[in-house]
Amino acid sequence: MHSNKSAPDAAPPARTGFRAWLNHRTGLDDLLRITLDEPIPGGARFAYIFGSGLLFIFISQVITGIFLALYYVPSADHAHTTVAYITKAVTAGSFLRSLHAYGASAMVVVLFLHLSQTYIYGSYKGRRELLWLSGCMLFGLVLAMAFTGYLLPWDQRAYFATAVGTNAVSEVPWIGESIKRMMRGGTEMGTLTVSRFFVAHVFFVPALIFALLASHIFLFRKVGAAGPVNEDPYHPKQKAEPFYPRQVLMDLSLTALLIAGLGLLCFFVPMKLGPPANPADAQYIPRPEWYYLPIFQWLKYWHGSAAIVGVLVIPTIIVMAILALPFLDHSVERRPWRRPIAMVAYAFVVLALLGLGLRSQYLDRHDPSVAQQLAKQKNEEDEYARKPFEPELSAASLAAANVTLADPLAAKGKTIFEANSCNACHGDGGVGTAAAPALIGVSAKLSPDQVAELFKHPTAKMTAGGMPPIDLPPDDFKALIAYVESLK
Amino acid sequence: MAESADRPGDADALPSLEDRRSFLGALLGLGSVFVGGLLSVPLIRFALFPLLRRTTEVKSSPVGELNEFSSLAEPVLKTIQIEQVDGWRKTISEKAVYVTKDSQGRLRVLSSICPHLGCTVPWNKEKNEFICPCHGATFAPDGSRVSGPSRRGMDTLETSVQDGQLQVRFQYFRQLVSDKEVIG
Numbered sequence: 273m274h275s276n277k278s279a280p281d282a283a284p285p286a287r288t289g290f291r292a293w294l295n296h297r298t299g300l301d302d303l304l305r306i307t308l309d310e311p312i313p314g315g316a317r318f319a320y321i322f323g324s325g326l327l328f329i330f331i332s333q334v335i336t337g338i339f340l341a342l343y344y345v346p347s348a349d350h351a352h353t354t355v356a357y358i359t360k361a362v363t364a365g366s367f368l369r370s371l372h373a374y375g376a377s378a379m380v381v382v383l384f385l386h387l388s389q390t391y392i393y394g395s396y397k398g399r400r401e402l403l404w405l406s407g408c409m410l411f412g413l414v415l416a417m418a419f420t421g422y423l424l425p426w427d428q429r430a431y432f433a434t435a436v437g438t439n440a441v442s443e444v445p446w447i448g449e450s451i452k453r454m455m456r457g458g459t460e461m462g463t464l465t466v467s468r469f470f471v472a473h474v475f476f477v478p479a480l481i482f483a484l485l486a487s488h489i490f491l492f493r494k495v496g497a498a499g500p501v502n503e504d505p506y507h508p509k510q511k512a513e514p515f516y517p518r519q520v521l522m523d524l525s526l527t528a529l530l531i532a533g534l535g536l537l538c539f540f541v542p543m544k545l546g547p548p549a550n551p552a553d554a555q556y557i558p559r560p561e562w563y564y565l566p567i568f569q570w571l572k573y574w575h576g577s578a579a580i581v582g583v584l585v586i587p588t589i590i591v592m593a594i595l596a597l598p599f600l601d602h603s604v605e606r607r608p609w610r611r612p613i614a615m616v617a618y619a620f621v622v623l624a625l626l627g628l629g630l631r632s633q634y635l636d637r638h639d640p641s642v643a644q645q646l647a648k649q650k651n652e653e654d655e656y657a658r659k660p661f662e663p664e665l666s667a668a669s670l671a672a673a674n675v676t677l678a679d680p681l682a683a684k685g686k687t688i689f690e691a692n693s694c695n696a697c698h699g700d701g702g703v704g705t706a707a708a709p710a711l712i713g714v715s716a717k718l719s720p721d722q723v724a725e726l727f728k729h730p731t732a733k734m735t736a737g738g739m740p741p742i743d744l745p746p747d748d749f750k751a752l753i754a755y756v757e758s759l760k
Numbered sequence: 761m762a763e764s765a766d767r768p769g770d771a772d773a774l775p776s777l778e779d780r781r782s783f784l785g786a787l788l789g790l791g792s793v794f795v796g797g798l799l800s801v802p803l804i805r806f807a808l809f810p811l812l813r814r815t816t817e818v819k820s821s822p823v824g825e826l827n828e829f830s831s832l833a834e835p836v837l838k839t840i841q842i843e844q845v846d847g848w849r850k851t852i853s854e855k856a857v858y859v860t861k862d863s864q865g866r867l868r869v870l871s872s873i874c875p876h877l878g879c880t881v882p883w884n885k886e887k888n889e890f891i892c893p894c895h896g897a898t899f900a901p902d903g904s905r906v907s908g909p910s911r912r913g914m915d916t917l918e919t920s921v922q923d924g925q926l927q928v929r930f931q932y933f934r935q936l937v938s939d940k941e942v943i944g
Contacts, residue, residue, distance in 0.1 A: 357848035
């Protein structure tokens with residue numbers, strides 16, 4: 273604040289006024305100092321910027337997600353319409369939705385960089401087992417967020433990718449089928465699937481992420497930053513530099529890059545929404561989002577009795593090996609060039625993922641029928657994206673529309689229904705009002721003869737409610753009954 | 761940490777570390793506020809969409825060709841389709857309206873809903889009057905109140921002409937009051 277030439281290392285000058293009062297009540301200054309003075313052995317480096325980049329994207333996802341929920345409705349019959357409304361009608365809707373959708377991809381990219389940095393720098397060593405475990409679980413949860421969020425727009429792409437994704441789960445022996453049904457809320461994909469994915473995406477998984485994120489940051493601060501590769505992971509010896517200001521500035525440079533990159537991308541290449549899911553479309557070729565392509569391609573190689581190896585055994589071994597890493601690797605050596613096995617394993621996994629992803633792309637491009645169908649799907653998406661927003665016809669309108677389709681006798685009955693003010697109490701199209709019950713569905717309970725009888729001689733309860741006996745010429749009477757019977 | 765401040769000679773010429781840190785802090789604070797403000801623009805526009813545009817509306821509905829009503833001798837009943845937009849959904853319903861003429865002979869469209877208790881009012885040709893079947897309110901051919909329990913005449917609806925078509929905007933009005941009051 274003020275020049276403090278004599279004692280730069282002494283406590284900062286005491287604050288006065290509001291700031292002092294606030295600090296006295298909250299301890300904000302201490303908290304800020306603890307946050308900003310985090311010691312980084314060996315000094316600030318660009319290699320350490322990915323963690324806070326992830327935190328930034330996560331916060332952005334939370335905020336954009338909350339705003340999207342202002343208009344989104346999680347049900348199979350409204351999900352697509354509401355996302356179309358967000359994309360095509362609401363101001364800045366397409367931008368925000370794109371930010372949320374591309375944010376998921378950005379999250380996966382930065383997460384991969386964060387994990388790679390931790391692995392290559394050997395930063396998981398030195399009493400950092402729980403830090404590593406919580407990070408691994410967060411990785412899994414981010415992938416779960418991407419998987420559950422992908423379905424929510426309920427367009428063709430979302431529907432079929434999720435159908436394939438949930439089908440893959442059923443390959444797990446014994447319990448696979450049950451897990452699939454659990455995820456889908458039934459044997460088929462439907463409105464219960466949307467509800468389940470929505471609850472997972474919006475309540476369940478985010479709650480876990482918040483909890484694990486807090487533990488991850490807490491554990492990180494408890495054990496301390498690991499520093500450069502030549503630093504002792506247990507007892508750091510190099511001169512430490514506080515987090516603020518240089519590391520903060522480096523971290524902010526990534527944040528600025530993310531804001532600029534995502535902002536430009538969302539503005540110029542907004543995320544497309546395809547036509548609504550049509551489960552009956554037998555031609556549709558599902559393709560997952562790019563970060564799931566390696567797994568997608570991998571699963572293609574395993575069929576029949578061997579499937580268990582590819583779907584369960586090998587992935588389990590890989591995941592267990594990753595989780596167990598800090599428990600198995602006790603050496604204090606962190607320099608990558610002195611850890612050839614670890615580096616070869618890393619290169620192998622990365623190249624395998626890259627290879628599988630590229631292979632999947634290559635196969636799609638070089639199979640003419642697949643390439644043609646994928647191009648067609650893309651065209652359909654572009655075409656749908658160009659159409660203006662069309663509001664969904666509500667169920668109440670359908671009752672009215674049905675009537676116009678009904679036979680001439682019922683149509684005549686409708687005019688009689690209205691001319692005699694039956695709709696005053698029974699509502700337009702017999703939907704019912706506070707004054708009298710709905711007539712829709714009466715035909716399921718009463719035969720035309722029974723209806724005629726009630727029209728001529730209302731029960732005591734009906735009379736008490738204000739229903740008069742109906743006295744009409746026989747033709748009109750028949751038409752009225754035909755109309756009431758037609759109300760479904 | 762504070763190399764420059766340790767040398768008394770430089771201390772006056774150069775700003776102290778504390779000064780530089782707080783200047784940077786202020787700059788970062790301002791920058792964050794600016795970027796945060798910039799980022800919240802789309803969020804605010806998104807949330808305030810209902811203030812910027814109409815999200816609920818009743819579209820005006822065609823009643824019929826103008827020349828169809830040129831030689832109108834008595835009120836005619838017309839069924840109109842009204843489209844109510846409510847955010848991302850719309851409801852299409854049918855309503856009965858009367859096309860009639862006011863005292864100056866101009867076209868007027870009446871809601872068929874009785875302003876008393878909401879029954880549909882039929883036109884009685886023999887008596888040349890609207891007579892509500894529920895409680896006997898009667899109205900003149902132009903919709904003005906004649907007798908009975910209704911406190912006002914039948915409700916006129918907002919009309920317009922588009923390409924020779926008579927258009928009407930359907931609305932509901934509060935019942936049992938003497939002044940016309942829109943309820944949606």
